Amino acid sequence: MLKKKMKKENVVQQKAYRFALRMINLYRVLKGRKEYILSAQIVRSGTSVAANLEEALGGMSRKDFLAKVSIAYKEIRETNLWIRLLRDSSIISPKEAESLLRDCEELVKLIGSIKKTTQSTLKK
Numbered sequence: 001m002l003k004k005k006m007k008k009e010n011v012v013q014q015k016a017y018r019f020a021l022r023m024i025n026l027y028r029v030l031k032g033r034k035e036y037i038l039s040a041q042i043v044r045s046g047t048s049v050a051a052n053l054e055e056a057l058g059g060m061s062r063k064d065f066l067a068k069v070s071i072a073y074k075e076i077r078e079t080n081l082w083i084r085l086l087r088d089s090s091i092i093s094p095k096e097a098e099s100l101l102r103d104c105e106e107l108v109k110l111i112g113s114i115k116k117t118t119q120s121t122l123k124k
Contacts, residue, residue, distance in 0.1 A: 019050065076111055
C-alpha cells in the first residue's frame with residue numbers, strides 16, 4: 001500500500017493567494033467605478049505577489065528562490081502604495097482600505113522576513 005506524502009502547509013503562500021483573490025475582487029469594483037488605470041496597476045502587482053512566491057517555491061537554487069522572493073517583496077510594497085493612493089484620493093473609503101492594508105502589511109513583514117533569512121543563509 002502506498003502512503004500519501006503529507007504536504008506541509010505554507011502559510012505565506014496561502015495568505016498571498018487569498019490576497020490575490022482580494023485584488024481581483026477590488027479590480028472588479030474599481031472597473032465598475034470606471035477607475036481603469038489604478039485598477040490595472042493594483043491587480044497586476046497584487047496578484048504578482050502570489051505568482052512570484054509560487055515560482056520561488058519551485059526555484060532551482062537558493063539564489064533563484066531569493067530572486068523570486070525579492071520580487072514578491074517589491075510587488076507587495078507596490079500594492080501597499082496603490083491601496084494608500086486609492087484611499088487617500090477617496091476612490092475607496094478608509095474602511096474599504098483598512099483590511100486590505102492590514103493584509104498587505106502582514107505580507108510585507110512575512111515576505112521581508114523570508115527574504116532577510118534567505119539572504120543571511122547565502123552569506124554563510
